[in-house]
Amino acid sequence: xxxxxxxxxxxxxxxxxxxxxxxxxxxxxxxxxxxxxxxxxxxxxxxxxxxxxxxxxxxxxxxxxxxxxxxxxxxxxxxxxxxxxxxxxxxxxxxxxxxxxxxxxxxxxxxxxxxxxxxxxxxxxxxxxxxxxxxxxxxx
Numbered sequence: 663x664x665x666x667x668x669x670x671x672x673x674x675x676x677x678x679x680x681x682x683x684x685x686x687x688x689x690x691x692x693x694x695x696x697x698x699x700x701x702x703x704x705x706x707x708x709x710x711x712x713x714x715x716x717x718x719x720x721x722x723x724x725x726x727x728x729x730x731x732x733x734x735x736x737x738x739x740x741x742x743x744x745x746x747x748x749x750x751x752x753x754x755x756x757x758x759x760x761x762x763x764x765x766x767x768x769x770x771x772x773x774x775x776x777x778x779x780x781x782x783x784x785x786x787x788x789x790x791x792x793x794x795x796x797x798x799x800x801x802x
Contacts (some may be wrong), residue, residue: 663714671718684720687796690727697790700729704792727793732785753784758784761800773798 718733
């Protein structure tokens with residue numbers, strides 16, 4: 663993690679001419695973990711990011727940590743009715759965000775149809791926001 667942050671800072675210093683290249687925000691996406699692993703992964707990986715910042719000697723940036731998954735069985739809300747707002751292939755339009763009705767009442771999660779697909783076969787991604795110090799909204 664230290665290496666990644668240092669490379670980022672080096673780029674900002676050399677290419678952008680930024681005298682203070684430390685990140686102010688980190689938006690961190692993670693895939694490949696199940697809901698049962700969320701808490702352990704959150705504890706370990708957030709700690710590693712902040713430890714790396716401490717080791718470099720920079721202020722801890724605001725962190726948003728998002729887990730992305732496609733292994734869900736939600737279909738409702740993503741297939742427009744006939745004559746609805748479907749794209750040419752019958753999928754929901756790219757950029758569609760569903761953050762109500764089918765999301766968790768106790769967790770910060772949402773679904774995003776990030777791109778168009780072929781033949782009505784697109785599956786949205788499910789985003790679980792584990793940490794959000796940046797106060798982002800799903801539509802941003």
